[in-house]
Amino acid sequence: MLNAIAASNLVKTFGATRALDHFDLAVEAGEVHGFLGPNGAGKSTTIRILLGLLRCDDGDVSLFGGDPWRDAVALHRRLAYVPDDVRLWENLSGGEVIDLLGRLRGGLDARRRAELIERYQLDPTKKCGIYSKGNRQKVALVAAFASDVELYIMDEPTGGLDPLMVSVFRDCVREARAAGRTVLLSSHVFADVEALCDRISIIRDGRNVESGALSDLRHLARTAITVETERPLTGLESLPGVRIIALDRQRAELQVQPDELDRVLRHLTGFGVRALTSAPPSLEEMFMRHYDTSGEASANAARAPQDEAVAG
Amino acid sequence: MTAFTGTLPLVRVALRRDRIQLGLWVLALAGLMTMSANGFVGLYDTQQKLEETVAILAENPVMRAMGLASGANVGALVMLRALPIVAILATLMSAMAVVRHTRQNEETRRAELIGSAVVGRHAALGAALILVAGANIVLALLVAGGLMLNGLGVQGALAAGAAVGATGISFAGVAAVTVQVSERSRGATGLAAIAVGGAFLLSAAGNVLGSASPSGFVVHSAWPAWLSPIGWAQQMRPFGGDHWWVLGLFAVWSAATVVIAFALERRRDLGRGMVPERRGPARAPNALLSPLGLAWRLHRGVLLAWAVGVTVFGATFGAVSGAYEDIIAENPDAAEVFARVGGTEEPTEAFLATIIGLMATVIAAYTVPALLRLRAEEADGLLEPLLATSVGRASWMLSHVTVVVLGTVVLLLLTGVSTGLLAGLAADDVTGLLRSLTAAALVQTSAVLLLGGVVLAAFGLAPRFAGPIAWAAFAVALVAGPMVGGLVDLPRAVLDLSPFTHVPVIPAEPFEAAPVAVLLAVAVLLGAAGLVAFRRRDLVLQAGEGGPHPFALRGLRRPPGEGVAEPLPGA
Ligand SMILES: Nc1ncnc2c1ncn2[C@@H]1O[C@H](COP(=O)(O)OP(=O)(O)O)[C@@H](O)[C@H]1O
């Protein structure tokens, strides 16, 4: 299938900081692509390179088959961008900004504009200087979704939205996909990505650590198991595909690779299972796995406290 | 937890964040005072020269507006010429810093983050005031030190430092109030700037309406000067009596403004000002929907205010030019001052040429910040979504440049026309003066635009330093120009640094195309260099200043030992 976005081997450094380190990204036309990574991973940098706002030091990047740096003006007619932390001109009203961005992108659908303002419960007569972060984000979202474009590039678009608005946003993305549009959705909110995306790419420290269809990646993720046994547990360390989160003689918390599940359960029953809970792998866990430096079952496991790993 | 919990940690954060900007301000102001003192000490080496000059400046009502004569000694002369400008700059430094650390913080939502941690309601404002008061105390000491270095008396030097620092602190108080009143940082800064302007006008009016003492070396100001902190700074009369008791007025003023500010802050919600913002239209007018339309919309308010200002100013000076001849006739020394700047012995012409030159320098203070808006839009993250539409970099930049260049030309035109018209009416020679003064003003465009070219080049080539570079160029143009450098006999090589030195002084001199063409050509080259560089470089967002890089938050949450890069300095 034709790639709307294709980037390979991207390198970008800011002074001593290497923001992107041989990063690859491919987004197929017509898909909703989740772009996941902790803060500082390089998501916004990648997006700015895709938009021709930054120039990469090395690597190849193409947008609709064109060069985003050289052909920026022509390519931008075909896309809408919602930046991370939207900033707007203080003394323009929200409605004026929507019209402005729409026109500069090549035109707005007036009916769709009115409908979106209604759905996002936006007051378009307020000056942008007094909008909250969430309201500024809504202005950018309305301007984007009211534009008739092939590609939406959105950098953490749900950051300032309340849950009700997040669901409106999800509907908009689904409508866009139904209409055959492509969406690149950068986020560290797993729920959004899980709910919306066909494929995801996970970035960490500027490197691509995983990418593929959501269903395939779920397959790779570990199932969380908590077990209590009659006799003290032994020999867990020598089992392949097991990560020990906590072990206290007769009680263990484990993360198990799907393909090792059977062998591990057999091993556990040997100690007389008294209680057992298991949870399906969530995207969140996959994400944490990549966020943890080791990424392997090892003594390092304890180094990635869960709340910090997901904090964004 | 009290309303002030967390103030001291916030002072530390603010100091870290602002140490460079505030530090540069303080050094520049102290340096300005020290350099002025140095110039005057060298120049006025005999008592006779001193007495002549002070007598002119005390006698002449127009000159009195610019400073208060307090005696025929070098220190008092330095105060007369330099104290008002340094004090005014200190008020701007203080007001802007207070806004930066309160209103602007809220706008960038940093305050909400801080507000949810362990800080009280008044902590942010308290921290801002402590920081700014500290900066002013350092400034006061440096000013005093700089004056002493020039061999001026210790008492007077300390009084001068105190006058500058106290004026700065009193306007930190004013800004503390304006940030409560206005919803937005730009509005709060604007209100504070209006207060500064009003305070200066009161002090100037008080001095103009005052009377010279029998000795002719001391002016006793009329009451309006006593209504303004900028007036008080002059009434402290450093090197002319050192009236320390005036500090009491500053203390009362500062305390009152701060108390009012905290009282207002108790009454308002976070992020909401007291004057509600006007609403705007729900749909954009067609005129807005292009890069040029947007640029016009962003610049028009400021431009309009300037247009009114220069017209009133020009008309006023044009109107008094008739009476000026009589004053000059009795005061040959003052005539000499104008003859030097105005380039002719003919008093009215010299006076008018001086005014036009002065106004051109002042109008550069419109052009430079208006072009720096390019950098502000980029750094604040406003440019990013715009360039992600089909707007190209060149078309965006040239839209702003077009509006500002035309705006500059219009301001100079209005200056020439208003001055020429009123001077013409006064002298019964409307066609002649209208023509010559309009020409005089328009040729100055070349010098102002050269400064504009420097701003554009800095924006393209060194975006992070565009502001400091632009203002440094403005300062050089001002100090080495005919208004300042020409009066204090700076060496020719230094004078040549200012574009204003090279503009033909019409009507005293004939129009000469060559220097004007050279100035314009250099301006265009600089601007083109800026454009080319901008089209080739990365967008540079102002990391850590509320832009899309909330490093502070990131830094808090990043697990230790992770290989993610360090936040930028100043983040
Ligand atoms: N203009 C810049 N100057 C210096 N460092 C930057 C700049 N922009 C981004 N970085 C650094 O690059 C890395 C990636 O940042 P970013 O792309 O914003 O991450 P994300 O969007 O995933 O949170 C971070 O370490 C950040 O500090």
Ligand SMILES: [Mg+2]
């Ligand atoms: Mg980001």
